Amino acid sequence: MLDKFINNPGEWLKGKGPYSDVVISSRIRLARNLREFLFPVKLPVKSRADVVNKIDKVVKEAKFSKPLFKFNMESMDILDRHFLLERHLASLEFINNPKGRALFLSKDETISIMVNEEDHLRLQVIKSGFDLPLVWSIINNIDECLAEHLDFAFSADIGFLTSCPTNTGTGMRASVMVHLPGLIMTKRINKVLNLITKLSFTARGLFGEGTQALGNFFQISNQVTLGLSEQEIIDSLRNIISQLREQELGARKYLLDKQGPAIEDKIWRSYGILKSARLIDSGETLQHLSLLRLGVDLGIIKGITRAMLDYLFIIIQPAHLQKLQGRVLNVRERDFIRAALLREKLGG
Amino acid sequence: MLDKFINNPGEWLKGKGPYSDVVISSRIRLARNLREFLFPVKLPVKSRADVVNKIDKVVKEAKFSKPLFKFNMESMDILDRHFLLERHLASLEFINNPKGRALFLSKDETISIMVNEEDHLRLQVIKSGFDLPLVWSIINNIDECLAEHLDFAFSADIGFLTSCPTNTGTGMRASVMVHLPGLIMTKRINKVLNLITKLSFTARGLFGEGTQALGNFFQISNQVTLGLSEQEIIDSLRNIISQLREQELGARKYLLDKQGPAIEDKIWRSYGILKSARLIDSGETLQHLSLLRLGVDLGIIKGITRAMLDYLFIIIQPAHLQKLQGRVLNVRERDFIRAALLREKLGG
Numbered sequence: 213m214l215d216k217f218i219n220n221p222g223e224w225l226k227g228k229g230p231y232s233d234v235v236i237s238s239r240i241r242l243a244r245n246l247r248e249f250l251f252p253v254k255l256p257v258k259s260r261a262d263v264v265n266k267i268d269k270v271v272k273e274a275k276f277s278k279p280l281f282k283f284n285m286e287s288m289d290i291l292d293r294h295f296l297l298e299r300h301l302a303s304l305e306f307i308n309n310p311k312g313r314a315l316f317l318s319k320d321e322t323i324s325i326m327v328n329e330e331d332h333l334r335l336q337v338i339k340s341g342f343d344l345p346l347v348w349s350i351i352n353n354i355d356e357c358l359a360e361h362l363d364f365a366f367s368a369d370i371g372f373l374t375s376c377p378t379n380t381g382t383g384m385r386a387s388v389m390v391h392l393p394g395l396i397m398t399k400r401i402n403k404v405l406n407l408i409t410k411l412s413f414t415a416r417g418l419f420g421e422g423t424q425a426l427g428n429f430f431q432i433s434n435q436v437t438l439g440l441s442e443q444e445i446i447d448s449l450r451n452i453i454s455q456l457r458e459q460e461l462g463a464r465k466y467l468l469d470k471q472g473p474a475i476e477d478k479i480w481r482s483y484g485i486l487k488s489a490r491l492i493d494s495g496e497t498l499q500h501l502s503l504l505r506l507g508v509d510l511g512i513i514k515g516i517t518r519a520m521l522d523y524l525f526i527i528i529q530p531a532h533l534q535k536l537q538g539r540v541l542n543v544r545e546r547d548f549i550r551a552a553l554l555r556e557k558l559g560g
Numbered sequence: 561m562l563d564k565f566i567n568n569p570g571e572w573l574k575g576k577g578p579y580s581d582v583v584i585s586s587r588i589r590l591a592r593n594l595r596e597f598l599f600p601v602k603l604p605v606k607s608r609a610d611v612v613n614k615i616d617k618v619v620k621e622a623k624f625s626k627p628l629f630k631f632n633m634e635s636m637d638i639l640d641r642h643f644l645l646e647r648h649l650a651s652l653e654f655i656n657n658p659k660g661r662a663l664f665l666s667k668d669e670t671i672s673i674m675v676n677e678e679d680h681l682r683l684q685v686i687k688s689g690f691d692l693p694l695v696w697s698i699i700n701n702i703d704e705c706l707a708e709h710l711d712f713a714f715s716a717d718i719g720f721l722t723s724c725p726t727n728t729g730t731g732m733r734a735s736v737m738v739h740l741p742g743l744i745m746t747k748r749i750n751k752v753l754n755l756i757t758k759l760s761f762t763a764r765g766l767f768g769e770g771t772q773a774l775g776n777f778f779q780i781s782n783q784v785t786l787g788l789s790e791q792e793i794i795d796s797l798r799n800i801i802s803q804l805r806e807q808e809l810g811a812r813k814y815l816l817d818k819q820g821p822a823i824e825d826k827i828w829r830s831y832g833i834l835k836s837a838r839l840i841d842s843g844e845t846l847q848h849l850s851l852l853r854l855g856v857d858l859g860i861i862k863g864i865t866r867a868m869l870d871y872l873f874i875i876i877q878p879a880h881l882q883k884l885q886g887r888v889l890n891v892r893e894r895d896f897i898r899a900a901l902l903r904e905k906l907g908g
Contacts, residue, residue: 473838473839473892473896474839476838477837477838477839477840477899480836480837480838481833481836481837481838483836484832484833484835484836484837485829485832485833485836487832487836488828488829488831488832488833488835489825489828489829489832490821490824490825490828490829491821491822491825492825544821548821551825560832
């Protein structure tokens with residue numbers, strides 16, 4: 213079943229949607245817990261199946277806009293689990309300890325629910341481009357739909373109760389993945405990120421908490437979920453991303469005006485290396501793909517779509533490569549196959 | 561007149577001839593002086609014209625296999641003079657002080673004579689590939705032909721007399737330009753060059769004395785001209801180059817056997833950068849062209865001839881680029897035009 217996903221990029225990798233020159237995707241996740249069960253951190257492992265079964269039943273009965281498929285994490289091999297991580301559909305903690313955990317997933321990957329991660333439910337909706345209102349309306353529908361059948365742990369004073377107090381309240385984290393090569397190349401990035409932090413938002417790397425800003429990607433998300441309404445969080449984030457995009461586009465314009473030939477040279481060289489290399493690791497690939505995306509965004513490189521690039525960002529990851537090959541690969545083999553894949557996709 | 565040369569690579573850039581996988585060209589030059597004049601270092605500048613006129617007359621009368629064209633260095637602009645330097649047809653000292661100096665040159669650049677460099681005559685014959693006997697037979701014919709009409713400064717005890725004692729005797733320097741990327745990549749180069757030095761031969765960079773080993777090229781030549789016959793010098797050099805080629809081919813085989821994918825990767829990346837860059841300096845270009853030539857020699861890269869590469873090694877030099885453009889270019893402009901030229905020639 214999971215194999216069907218490998219060759220079809222999720223909707224959020226379509227490189228479409230508003231502001232797609234800077235914004236890759238918009239995502240909201242909601243943390244929810246069932247009142248009748250101990251929270252996952254306290255719940256005996258053998259009881260986790262009861263939570264999964266309960267949610268499975270509700271998902272089947274609920275009238276979601278898209279059907280969700282259930283994946284039992286325990287019976288899934290490590291490669292498939294890493295595939296989900298690379299696809300931004302599961303967390304590292306979730307895939308590393310699969311016992312009694314399940315994932316529900318729509319075919320286009322827009323909707324997913326991790327069951328028995330830190331909380332009983334972690335709903336996620338992700339779309340390409342910058343469209344938090346749309347994402348919110350989808351996830352809010354699902355949440356309301358589930359709430360009709362499930363009794364969520366909720367306090368009238370505080371809001372939704374969660375395992376970690378940082379999620380208590382709305383239980384919401386809204387995050388937007390942005391591509392900021394201009395701010396990095398003009399060395400303005402730290403100033404901008406500091407400002408974001410002061411506004412109680414946070415910037416993380418490509419794979420969330422604790423990961424590096426590979427390929428000039430950042431996930432901007434809210435730090436506070438308590439004492440604010442969902443709409444307030446979304447509005448603040450929209451505001452920040454709008455300004456961030458202005459800053460990034462300004463930086464790109466500055467680079468083109470002041471260092472045009474040097475920037476074009478960097479971009480074309482990255483393109484040349486991606487089309488030529490016979491061995492390439494994922495870190496270097498992300499860096500070159502980032503410059504190539506900048507080249508496409510600036511109209512310097514023609515004939516390559518953002519969708520292709522955003523898809524490449526994902527499939528050059530280790531688990532994706534191994535899924536594509538249908539076998540476990542060592543680092544050297546991956547570097548070899550990654551290079552071959554890039555040449556194939558970019559016409560090298 | 562000189563403009564006719566720019567678009568036609570000299571014979572020695574044809575990438576042909578024996579051992580052309582390692583040997584770019586074979587060259588012999590003979591230093592000769594006229595008994596009736598003071599040597600150039602002592603000769604008053606105003607008398608230099610007398611030497612030029614004398615030789616011009618003889619060249620016109622002599623029955624050389626190829627006609628020689630005369631270039632007055634003083635009336636030649638600096639760009640054209642640098643063009644001759646890059647083309648290995650004149651020395652740095654010769655072009656920097658053009659007063660009273662002249663160059664005689666055959667259309668295919670095989671034969672050249674610098675007049676009033678350090679010695680009255682510096683005859684040079686250069687051919688592609690490894691063919692010192694052929695080069696010797698050509699230059700020996702010219703030398704004999706000239707000797708019929710000119711009275712060379714010669715001592716029965718010592719041989720030909722020259723301005724610098726290191727050239728006295730045969731007045732001959734035989735040099736072979738070799739491409740040694742394998743020995744450099746396997747870090748065996750210093751050992752091999754030390755051995756050559758012990759045998760009284762010397763290894764210089766691409767543009768002769770005092771220049772760096774750019775692009776993995778070396779000129780191997782004799783240090784001693786006194787007390788040995790021309791044939792002995794040529795035989796020793798032939799011997800050394802044969803062994804050097806074996807060493808280089810051994811190193812290439814070792815690299816392919818032990819680090820095949822990594823070497824292929826390096827070669828393809830160099831090719832990719834040459835076909836993609838929008839700004840590139842000559843040092844980096846030589847390095848990538850060197851790897852590309854290795855790729856062609858190893859059969860990894862198809863569809864590019866050695867002749868094309870050997871020609872590119874020359875025309876990416878500053879004066880060549882400026883001659884091609886027909887105007888003086890600053891460094892930045894050269895980097896830009898060099899990159900465009902490489903893309904055009906390599907189908908980038």
